[in-house]
Amino acid sequence: MRIAQLAPLVEPVPPRGYGGTELVVSLLTEELVARGHEVTLFASGDSQTSARLLPIVPEALRRQDIPERRWAAYDIRSLLKLEELAGQFDVVHNHMGWQALPALRGLSVPAVTTNHNPVKDYCAPIYLACGSLPYVSISNAYRRVNYPDRLNYVATVYNGIDIEQFDAAADSARSFLLFLGRVCPDKGTAEAIRIAKAVGLPLKIAGKLDVNDRPYFESSVKPHFSPRQVEYLGEVDHEGKVDLYRHAIAVLNPINFEEPFGLVMAEALACGTPVVALNRGSVSEVLSDGETAVVGNSVDELIRRFPEIEKIRADACKRRARALFSKQKMADGYERVYRNLTERP
Numbered sequence: 509m510r511i512a513q514l515a516p517l518v519e520p521v522p523p524r525g526y527g528g529t530e531l532v533v534s535l536l537t538e539e540l541v542a543r544g545h546e547v548t549l550f551a552s553g554d555s556q557t558s559a560r561l562l563p564i565v566p567e568a569l570r571r572q573d574i575p576e577r578r579w580a581a582y583d584i585r586s587l588l589k590l591e592e593l594a595g596q597f598d599v600v601h602n603h604m605g606w607q608a609l610p611a612l613r614g615l616s617v618p619a620v621t622t623n624h625n626p627v628k629d630y631c632a633p634i635y636l637a638c639g640s641l642p643y644v645s646i647s648n649a650y651r652r653v654n655y656p657d658r659l660n661y662v663a664t665v666y667n668g669i670d671i672e673q674f675d676a677a678a679d680s681a682r683s684f685l686l687f688l689g690r691v692c693p694d695k696g697t698a699e700a701i702r703i704a705k706a707v708g709l710p711l712k713i714a715g716k717l718d719v720n721d722r723p724y725f726e727s728s729v730k731p732h733f734s735p736r737q738v739e740y741l742g743e744v745d746h747e748g749k750v751d752l753y754r755h756a757i758a759v760l761n762p763i764n765f766e767e768p769f770g771l772v773m774a775e776a777l778a779c780g781t782p783v784v785a786l787n788r789g790s791v792s793e794v795l796s797d798g799e800t801a802v803v804g805n806s807v808d809e810l811i812r813r814f815p816e817i818e819k820i821r822a823d824a825c826k827r828r829a830r831a832l833f834s835k836q837k838m839a840d841g842y843e844r845v846y847r848n849l850t851e852r853p
Contacts, residue, residue: 509545509546509598509599509846509850510545510546510548510596510597510598510599511540511545511546511547511548511597511598511599511600511601511846512547512548512550512590512593512594512596512597512599512600512601513533513536513537513547513548513549513550513551513559513601513603514550514586514590514600514601514602514603514604514608515529515530515533515549515550515551515555515603515604516529516530516583516603516604516605517551517552517564517565517568517569517579517582517583517586518568518569518570518579519552519568519570520551520552520554520555520556520567520568520571521533521534521537521549521551521552521555521556521557522534522535522555522556524745525716525743525744525745528624528667528769528771529603529624529625531771532603532624532667532668532771532838533549533551533603534555534557535668535669535670535835535838536668536835536838536839536842537549537557537558537559538557538558538559538835539668539835539836539838539839540559540839540842540843541557541558541559543839543843546560547559547560548560548561548562548593548596548597549561549562550562550564550586550589550590551563551564552564552565552566552567552568552569553565553566553567554566554567554568554571555568562589562593564582564585564586564589565582565585569582580607583604583607583608584607586604587607587608587611590611590615591611591614591615594615594616594617595616595617597617598617598618598846598850599617599618599619599620599846599849599850600612600615600617600618600619600620601619601620601621601622601842601846602619602620602621602622603621603622603624605621605623605624605625605631606627606631606634606635608621609621609634609635609637609638609641610634610637610638612638612641613638613641618642618849618850619641619642620641620642620643620644620662620845620846620849621641621642621643621644622643622644622646622665623643623644623645623646623650623654623659623768624646624768624769625768626650626653626654626765626766626768627654627655627659632655635655635659636655636658636659639655639658639659639660640660641660642660642662642845642849643659643660643661643662644661644662644663644664644665644842644845645661645663645664645665645768646664646665646666646667646768646769646790647664647666647768647769647789647790647793647794648664648790648793649766649768649789649790649792649793650664650766650768650769650789650790651664653766662845662848662849663841663844663845665838665841665842665845666769666774666793666794666832666833666837666838666841667769667771667774667833667838668833668834668835668836668837668838668839669771669774669775669778669829669833669834669835670835671778671829671830671833671834671835673746673750674750674753674775674778674779674829675778675779675780675826681755682754682755682756682757682781683710683755683757684709684710684711684712684755684756684757685700685703685704685707685709685710685711685712685756685757685758685759685760686711686712686714686752686753686756686758686759686760686781687700687701687711687712687713687714687715687759687760687761688713688714688715688744688749688752688753688759688772689715689761689772690715690716690717690718690721691713691715691716691717691721691724691725691729691740692718692721692724693721693724693728693764694763694764694765694767695715695761695763695764696760696761696762696763696764696786697713697715697724697725697728697729698724698728698729699760699762699764699786699807700713700760700761700762701713701729701732701738702807702811703760703762703784703807703810703811703814704737704738704760705732705737705738706811706814707811707814709757710736710737710738710739711737711738711739711760712739712741712752712756713729713738713739713740713741714741714742714743714744714748714749714752715742715743716743717742717743749775750779753775753776753779753781754779754781756776756781757781757817758781758782758783758784758802758817759772759773759776759781759782759783759784760783760784760785761773761783761784761785761786761791762784762785762786762807762810763785763786763788763789763791764786764788765788765789766788766789767788767789767790767791768789768790769789769790769794770789770790770791770794773785773791773794773795773801774794774829774832774833776825777794777795777800777825777826777828777829777833778825778826778829778830778833779825779826780822780823780825780826781822781825782800782801782802782817782820782825783795783800783801783802784801784802784810784814784817785801785802785803785804785810786803786804786805786806786807786810787803787804787805791803794832794833796828798816798819798820799820799824799828800820800824800825800828801820802814802816802817802820
């Protein structure tokens, strides 16, 4: 099958650090190529892939000195190139988001959009105007809160990870709690600090800090730093991330929003590391309370139930990751979507 993968241009594919969507696009693209599909990746020129790469810009936008207000112009360049080459593909897979939707309506080939991010107020009119296009949700929880009756959801496909890159040795020494992800109110960084202090364990914070989140960081996160209690590592690469997972007692995920999926949870499970999480968004789909995680409805409940972590076995976490969140499982799901789209009249 001839498949076009339309990626965002903000980060390379795969990302050098933070970039969940770009990582998913990379894993899916490589798996599809391995299965014999002819894949074309629309992405930045510093992307690395075994597919045919169509570089829309030389480097990812975040790596260039380009004002953010101009980024949309490069998205349109990508869509113009897609329109020019559409006849070369059997199906187009949009990971770019709302920016691509109006252009997809006029394509001569089927196109499906994976909704990696919530439908916010500013872009909802675009989604609703293009509601009849095929959409894939990355969790059932996602579609329940993102216009389930007005968007044409054709499947739910969980994000996949490369399980083999995370599988941890059984004798890894675990000595701290871990918060991994963007440092911001939505991800619950301050709540993670509160949990760690309450249970008396050191916390390592690893993640990206955007300019917009700097005030939150300065007021609610940084004042709690201390060498033995709360340590901020900044953004880490893949190897650093895996090493942190493998040596963490648990990953703290006290999110304050309806997160569509949460790769951090799947990655932690693949390392045999349990998760302590607030029951928001897809948490109860990704995690199994009492078996691979402690899932609660408040920070106080998570603190009270924290000792239950000792009963969670690493092999149970790994089994769940392999069963639900492998890159192979993800590719299986998207192959079914592609076939359904291309076989119907």
